[in-house]
Amino acid sequence: GLPVGTLPGGTTQATLRVTTNEAATCKWSDSAGTTYAAMTSTFTTTGTTSHNTVVTGLADSQSYSYYVRCQDGASNATSADYVVTFSVGTGTGPLTVSLVASRTSGVAPLSVFFDASNTTATGTTRPFHDLEYRWDFGDPLGSPVSGTTWATGSGAGVNSRNAAMGPVAAHVFEVPGTYTVALSVFDGVNTDSAETTVTVSDPDVVFSGTNTVCVSASNDFAGCPGGAVQVANATSFATAVNTYALTGKRVLFRRGDTFTSANTARISATGPGIVGAFGAGASPSMMMSGNTPLVTMSSSTTPTINDWRIMDLDLDGMSGASTKGVYADGGCNQLLALRLNIHRIVTGIEAGPYVLDYWNTSGHTGHTVFEEWAIVDSTFYAEAGCSYGCDWRIYAIGKRLSVQGNTLDNYADGGTHTIRSEYLNKGVISNNYIARPGSTMHALKLHSTGWEAGVPLLPSLYSPATGYTEQVVVSDNEIVGASNAWTISLGPQNAQRDERLRDIIVERNWFIAGTGTQLAIEASASEATYRNNLCDMTGAASHTCFYTGQRGIEPPATNVRFYNNTFYSGSAGNFTGVSIGSTATNVTVENNLGAAPIASNPTMISGTGASGLTESNNLLSDAPAALFVSATPTAPADFSPNPTSLARDTGLSTVPVFSDFFGTSRPQNGVRDIGAVEGP
DSSP: OBOOEEEOTTOOEEEEEEEOSSOEEEEEESSTTOOTTTOOEEOSBOSSSEEEEEEEOOOTTOEEEEEEEEEETTOOBOSSOEEEEEEEOOOOSSEEOOBEESOSEEESSEEEEEEOTTOEETTOSOHHHHSEEEEEOSOTTOBTTTBSBOSSSTTTTTSBTTEEESSEEEEEEOSOEEEEEEEEEEOSSOEEEEEEEEEEEOHHHHTOGGGEEEEOSSSOOTTOOTTOEEEOSOOOHHHHHHHHOOTTOEEEEETTOEEEESSOEEEOSOSSEEEEEESSSSOOEEEEOSSSOSEEEOOTTOTTEEEEEEESOEEEOTTOTTOEEEEEOSOEEEEEEESOEEESSSEEEEEOSHHHHHHHTTTOOOOOOOBSOEEESOEEEOOTTOGGGSOOSEEEOEEEEEEESOEEEOTTTSOSOSEEESOEEEEEEESOEEEOOOTTSOSEEEOOOBEETTEESOTTTOOTTTOSEEEEEEESOEEEOOSSSEEEEESOSSTTOOBOEEEEEEESOEEEOOTTOSEEEEEOOEEEEEESOEEEOTTOSSOEEEEESOOSSSOOOEEEEEESOEEEOOSSBOOEEEEEOTTOEEEEEESOEEEOTTBSSOEEEEOOOSBOOEEESOEEESOGGGTBSOSSOOSGGGGSBOTTOTTTTOSOTTSSOOBOTTSOBSOSSSSOOSSSSOOO
16 A cells, blocks of 8 residues: 655645455545444545545644555455555755655565655755665665675675665565664755664465465475475476466475476466475476466456565576566566576566557556566576577566666677666666677667657556656666677667656666677766766777767757766777767766776767756876776776875865765765775
């Protein structure tokens, strides 16, 4: 249910939203324990599976609880309250913090998306970009399987799973318990905070007894939870899932066993549910002997299923020409893909818009953009040598989508984009290794649905208010190019498409060029901030780190900020830190550091845009030894300023960047440094 967390101060009304697993009529009360028959307030929109109503009379510094009960068409009413709890902030002072959790309860492992984008500040008109948001998830023990730090990304082995930075964030709670999630917001002078509580249920309780099904290819059930149904000598993964993956069920396959199927395993019941593993040893291997997806979520007639976890499985496409790891065939929300190994396959995870629009326009209405998908701690490898015939490791649209801690490698000749999303409304892409896209593609491609005549296409899914990819944070990734020209692209597919992005933050990423790289970032996103990134163009075909402008008929980029990035090339040839297209407006380039010791005619900034260029306190040097602790930097720590660095204490103090590539606060000695790394 929504809302949750802390709403901005000054909020006087809010929309209660709940979802049911069947058509029902819902009512609410502000008194706990009121029976459905005694409730006098009916939701304004109700009768299907989505219900909402407006509550008024809210006031600052108050907490609210609303108790919901529903009744289906057969007059079966719920006998227990479903509680929607939230609070309203103070609304005073320079900062008003908003913290909204996508959900505050559920069974482990529980993925939750956190949103602070409604935070306001008196000192800036760009609070999404210009404030520093620090999250503490109250989960210091991290993952019992993967540990306390992320194993991938620009801070591999260092970045804590219990912390995040940015106006949107996400976390997977793997251990049952009650967690206090804290958010601190800083504007350079003032700090404000907010908290919310997340309650995580024990899967051994939720799926106790016969609600768990253990599946073994032999007759070995060591490690199977007590009281579970045991299915012996089962060799078909699809048959087991299609039979047992029902509402409130956990289906576990024996580790070390191999299961083969020529057909897809389809989940079309709503959750909560888990498809995972039991026992000890290697993840169970699911092998596709046919030519279909291994796991299919939803169908034309089940547009509202939700709350599933697919985890701890090895998904092997066996090099089938049309195989996919996980494929969405209809509406499906709240899917967690955790610790999957997806390989020898065309597409790793696919959740695209066109199947949703097709069902909506073919008599099967109710399919909406996927929400709250989380893809975490998984590995995706292309079929080496597959060339253009292989597609993406991840192709997904969504709202409140998170992609964290994954290894995604397209092997340079093994496919198209490594990650592609053509619509993303609130997203986190962080702490991943994203590498080696196909020769004409990108490691990360973000665009949006197409626009024509001022409105977005696919009207069954998008409106003019929602047709943008927006409020996305791309952070703490290691992003590796290959034979492709642009490592990441934030803009249209081509010059003939009007596809729009806004409110994008790209920070603390480590860009490593490939042999064909010409640009680390190509972007036409507006209201975009690029800060604290390390860009190494050594060995590239051309050596420009970042470009902002216009690719074709989309609106040109405007209000773009490049702050405290470090640009480097150890190769001969051209070198540019930031290239600005002729139609871009209101571009700011400040506190950036560049080094290109053997480049020809290196420049920090190329182009001025159409109007509004601001540049200050940028430094370009041909002597890395005068800047960094290493004269030949190859790793992030090598780009730290040495004791006599020209970058020390020369930064512009008004730049709204309050920490560095490693999360260290700025400044350390009263004066800011230039570049991605702040010295002591």
